[in-house]
Amino acid sequence: MSATYPRFGAEGPSPTLLDAPYWDGLRAGELRIQRCGQCARWIWTAEPLCPDCHTFDPGWEAVEPTGVVYTWTRTHRQFHPHAAVPYTTVLVELPQAGGRRVLGLYTGVDDPVIGAAVRGQFEPAAEADGWPLLRWSPA
Numbered sequence: 001m002s003a004t005y006p007r008f009g010a011e012g013p014s015p016t017l018l019d020a021p022y023w024d025g026l027r028a029g030e031l032r033i034q035r036c037g038q039c040a041r042w043i044w045t046a047e048p049l050c051p052d053c054h055t056f057d058p059g060w061e062a063v064e065p066t067g068v069v070y071t072w073t074r075t076h077r078q079f080h081p082h083a084a085v086p087y088t089t090v091l092v093e094l095p096q097a098g099g100r101r102v103l104g105l106y107t108g109v110d111d112p113v114i115g116a117a118v119r120g121q122f123e124p125a126a127e128a129d130g131w132p133l134l135r136w137s138p139a
Helices: 020-027
Strands: 031-035 059-063 066-075 087-094 100-106 117-123 133-138
Touching (some): 031 100
Parallel strands (some): 100 133
Antiparallel strands (some): 031 059
């Protein structure tokens, strides 16, 4: 695996800005996940309303950036001109966020193990006006 982890230049809030609190959280050194204030359902990816009780404007809560590897894949083909290959992507299940799963790049040396504990690490933005990233490594 490459020692340089890729950035794809697409970091930052989506055009709808529904996920802006997630990105603002990364700038603050927090992993923020959406949660309904009415029924307490954890929501990922960002939604304008709760899929269970249909309350508008769910809030965001900081959760510990720890979880377990749900699945993973290694990419050997260069899909983006700035991506050094190979790189490994993990889908991390967050027990403290109702089992919601977030996708991210894995920085461990060995292959990830399904069910293994991982910890998120905040990588600073590459440029002053850029966005930080969350990378996952063995806990």
